[in-house]
Amino acid sequence: MLRVYRYQYRLGLYLIWRNVPAESEPNKGVHHRFPQNPCDCGPMLQLQLPVTQPIVECIPNFSEGRRPEVVDAIAQGISAVPGTTLLDRSSDADHNRSVLTFVGPPQAVAQAAFAAIAKAAELIDMTRQQGEHPCMGATDVVPFVPLAGANMEECVEMARALGQRVGTELGIPVYLYEQAATRPERKNLANVRRGGYEGIRDSIASDPDRAPDFGPREVGTAGATVIGARAPLIAFNVYLTTADVEIANKIARSVRHSSGGLRYVKALGMLVEGRAQVSMNLTDYTRTPVARVVEAIRSETVRHGVAIHHSELIGLIPQAALVDAAQWHLQLDQFEADQILETRLFAAAQPPDFIEAVAAGKPTPGGGSAAAHSGALAAALVAMVARLTMGKKKYAAVAERMAQIVAATGALRADLRAAVAQDAAAYDAVIAAYRQPKESDAEKTARAAAIERALHRATEVPLQVAQQAAQLQALAVEVAESGNANARSDAAAGAHLARSALRIAALNVRINARDVNDQDAAAQWLRQLKDLETRSSALEERSVKREM
DSSP: OOOHHHHHHHGGGGGOOOOOOOOOOOTTTTTEEEOOOGGGGGGGGGGGGGSSSSEEEEEOOSOSOHHHHHHHHHHHHHHHHHHHEEEEEEEETTTEEEEEEEEEEEHHHHHHHHHHHHHHHOOOOTTTTTOOSSSSEEEEEEEEOOOOOOOOHOOOOOEEEEEEHHIIIIIEEEEEEEOOOOOOGSSHHHHHHHTTTHHHHHHTTTTGGGSBSSOOOOTTTTTTTTEEEEOOOEEEEEEEEOOOOHHHHHHHHSGGGGGSSSSSSEEEEEEEEEEEEEEEESSSSTSSHHHHHHHHHHHHHHTTTTOEEEEEEEEEHHHHHHHHHHHHHOTTTTOOGGSSHHHHHHHHHHHHOOOHHHSSSSSOOOOOHHHHHHHHHHHHHHHHHHHHHTGGGGGGGGHHHHHHHHHHHHHHHHHHHHHHHHHHHHHHHHHHHTTTTOOHHHHHHHHHHHHHHHHHHHHHHHHHHHHHHHHHHHHHHHHHSSOGGHHHHHHHHHHHHHHHHHHHHHHHHHHHHHHOOOOHHHHHHHHHHHHHHHHHHHHHHHHHHHOO
16 A cells, blocks of 8 residues: 555545556556656646546557567557557566556447457457466456446447447457446356357357357457456455465455455455465445455464565556545544545535636627537537437437447547537737737737737637537437437437537638638638538428437
């Protein structure tokens, strides 16, 4: 735990988000690797800023822990996807296993996970894999965990969409587990992975119970992959002042739930580096706190004439779990979470409510930002209707198309949410350019150039918003026509919001086109705008006819 505190200063407020470690059963001493220098946290620090879009965590486990160059290639594939941040990496040579932890918006995380699975399939041959940890694939297991602004349902959809893509494009059998499981017996990872690579290889074609959710009923060199969605867990080990592994086994049996011990605790006893260890996965720290588990182990050690030597954290841990442990041991009965300095700082860094910011009487955010905000709401409504259509037998014929629409609106929603701030920043730059000095000829020239550049940027943002709004209007009309009839009014609302976003953005484009010196560029903007408005009007007619 000391290593977590050591880096908490640099990790800062990110630990408020519920980050979790490896998917193992239990972790069997996987060694966590923090940055050697706290300053090496890199882009992780950017995530301390207020969250403007949903954040999902992914913790893929790979069946390779002895070749750093292979893990490097997989990690590079993840980091190459814009929007993702690689938070943690750990490898264990004995287990021949590596675990990577990364976060980002749902679409980016799903793409990074696919890239990682593809690279692992290319570089890891399961016919040659040897290691202590049970495994069935080059990419063994890929859990998605909802963090800020995300929910479990979204992670389930991500898991299923990724599974389908991996099965179709990479030809890898995929099994869904935990909250994404399609069969009750597959919720438990141990059930899915039973028999390992060889067991799956030998039975997948003939045993109906081993049929994958996606992909072929045959196993290649990449093996099979388990993909799912779950809540956070904590991988935590307690070392004893003895080398007698039987004592560790007895203590593990006394604390794990399957043997009548504490709920939400999985535990095994083992010998690690010459010392007996109780290795655990804590699957719900909110119901069985870390401190309670440690105290239970401490009580058992007294019975066996030994003591706790030290404890070990594998991967990342939610800050709330550490706060709970501190409150327990310091007996802070009246403690409140907002007494933590970093918590107050995080709250102070939150941006003001958008609607209140618009009403504040300042030049920005203004109409352009409102257009982007309206477009983002339209995207949300279209996604909602598409999701309400998926999974319904009545609409099975359009299920695949609805999944595509969910993905498309997710990207548009993220772009439009970003455009809210981009539009405000662009207009702030126009104001700043007009305020530049204009006493000398040189100053006048520089000022005119700055104004021209700022006006171009202040036009590009709303023009892009208009283009995206037109796309959303078309998608809204489509889901209104072929999606869940019970949500038709929501689809219509999305279409009207998208058209409003386009018309508002068009106002800004026209105003700026009038003021720029480059009238060729202005003419091109206006031609694009006219085309968008023509398409939008046609869609409006379709939408109105359906509503009548």
